[in-house]
Amino acid sequence: MNAYRGRFAPTPSGPLHFGSLIAALASFLDARHRNGHWGVRIEDIDPPRCPSGAADTILRQLEAFGLHWDGPVTWQHDRDAAYAAALAHLEAKGLAYPCSCSRKQWRDYPIYPGWCRRGVREPGKPVAWRLRSDLGLRPVIWQDRLFGRQSFDPATLGDVVLKRKDGLWAYQLAVVVDDADQGISDVVRGADLLDNTPWQRQLQEALGLPVPRYLHLPLILGGDGQKLSKQNMAPALPEADAAVRPLLHRALDVLDQAPPAELAIAPVAEQLDWAIARWEPERLRAEFERRLPDDAATP
Template sequence: MTTFPPPPGPDAGYRGRFAPTPSGPLHFGSLVAALGSYLDARAAGGEWQVRIEDIDPPRCPAGAADTILAQLDAFGLEWDGEVRWQHTRHDAYQAALERLAGAGLAYPCSCSRKQWRDYAVYPGWCRRGVCRPDAPVAWRLRSDLGEHPARFDDRLLGPQTFDPATLGDVVLKRKDALFAYQLAVVVDDADQGMTDVVRGMDLLDNTPWQRQLQRALGYPHPRYLHLPLVVAPNGQKLSKQNLAPALATRPDGIRRQLLAALEALNQAPPAALAQAPVAEQLAWATAHWAPSRLAHTSTRPAPQAMPKES
C-alpha cells in the first residue's frame, strides 16, 4: 500500500472539521466520517470543529441538528470552540458571490433542468447572457475559466486530475435564493482557517470546483483526505436517503460502534479494546491513527449486527 505523508505536527496549526447536514440523525457511515476527521486532527495535536451545514431548510427537520450534536457528545467526539451554523452566514456567502460575479466567474442562469436533460452537464447557455430575462435565475460558476485540467493531491489517493468540462458549471445560488453547498463550504472553510479537510470519498469530485473557488476568492488551499465510504450489503452508500439506521446511543452500543468504525477505517484495533470505556478507545485510536492504512476504494461493508435501541 502506498504511504502518503501524514499531516504536520501540532506546531503547524492543524485545524479540521466535521460538517454534517442536519437532514436526520447520524448513521454508521456518518460516524466513520466523523471519527476519521476527529482522529486526524487529534493525532496532529490540532483543533477539531463542528459546523452544521443547514443552508437548505426544507432538508433540515426541526431538532435534527440537536440530535447530531448529542450523538457526537455521546461518542466522546468533543469539538473545539462554538458550533458554526451556516444559516447565519448568508451575508458572507452573498459577498463572495458578488466578488465572483464582478470577476466574471459567476453568472445568472435561467435554464431549467428539463431544458438541458439531454446533456450530461449544463451546457453553459447563459454564460454570455441570461436566456430568459423574465425568469427566475440561479447563479453558476464558470468551469471553463478554471484550471485546465484541474489537479490536486489527496493524502490517500495521491495526485488527482479532473477535466472541468466533465463537471459543468455548478450552481452557487439556487433559484429559490438559497445558497448552494459548494460556495458555502469554501467560504466557511476559509473563514474558519481550516488547514485540512477529511471527508468521504463521495465528495472527491467536488474538490475541483472548491479549489477553483478558493483560487478565485484568494483563499488558501487546505489539504484533502477522502475516506473510503461505508456501503450497505446491496453495495449502496450508507445514507439517510437510503434509510440507514440511526446510531445506537446506549453505552454498550457506543463502544461496539466505535470499534466497528475503527475497523471500517482499517485501523486494526485490538480485540481487548471492545470492552474499554469510550475515552480509552479514543485515546488508543488517536495514538495509533495511521491514514496510510485506509483502503483506496469504498468497499467497506456496514456491520451486520449493530445494537438496536429498545
C-alpha cells in the same frame, strides 16, 4: 497553514448513521493525533431538508461517541453576508453568471451546456447563479492523502450552481467560504465528495483563498450495496453507552486501524485514547467503496 484545524460538517437532514460516524471519527482522530483543533459546523443552508431537532440529535450523538469539539458550533444559516460577498466577487471577475435554465430543459445533455453564459436565456424567469467552470483553474491537480494524485478538468463536470433559484445558497460556495474563514487546514470526508474538489479548488483560486489538504475516505456501503445514507434509511447511531462501545470499535476496524478485540468493551474515552495515539491514515486501503456485512452498521 502550520497549525492543524479540522472540522466535521454534517447536514442536519436527520440523525447520524454509521457512514457519518466513519467521517466524523476519522476527522477527529486526524486532528487529535496532530494536537490540532477539531470543530463542528452545522451545514443548514437548506432549511426544507433540515427538520427541527435534527441538529441537536447530531450533537448528542457526537458526544455519546466521545467526539467532543473545540470552541462553539458554527452554523451556516448565520453566514449569508459572507456568501453574498463571495458571489459578488466572482460576478465582478466574470466567473459567475445568472441562469434561467431548468434541469428539464437540458436533460438530454450529460452536463449543463452553459446556455446562459453570455446572457440569461429566458429573461424574467427566476435565476440560479452558476460558476464558469471553463474560465477558472484548469486542470485542477492535487495530491489526495489517500488516493494520491488527482487531475480533473472542471469544464467536463459542468457549471455548478452557487446560488439556487429559490434564493438558497448551494453547497460548493458555502463550504469553500466557511473553510477559509475558519482557517481549515485539513478536510477529511467521504470519497463521494472527491469530484466536488475541482469546483472547490476553482473557487479557492478565484477568491484568493488558501487550499487545505484533502483526505477522502472510502465510501461506506451497506450489505445491499447501497451507500449508507439518510435517504437509504441507514440506522441512526445509538446514544446508549452499551451500544456505543462496540460500534465505535467497529468503526476503528473499518478505518483499518486494527483495534484489539478486547478494546470493544472498553469505555469510549479509553478506545479514543488508544486510537488517537496510534492513528495512521496510511493504513487505510485506497478503495473508493467499502461494502460492509449486513449487521456491521448496527450495534
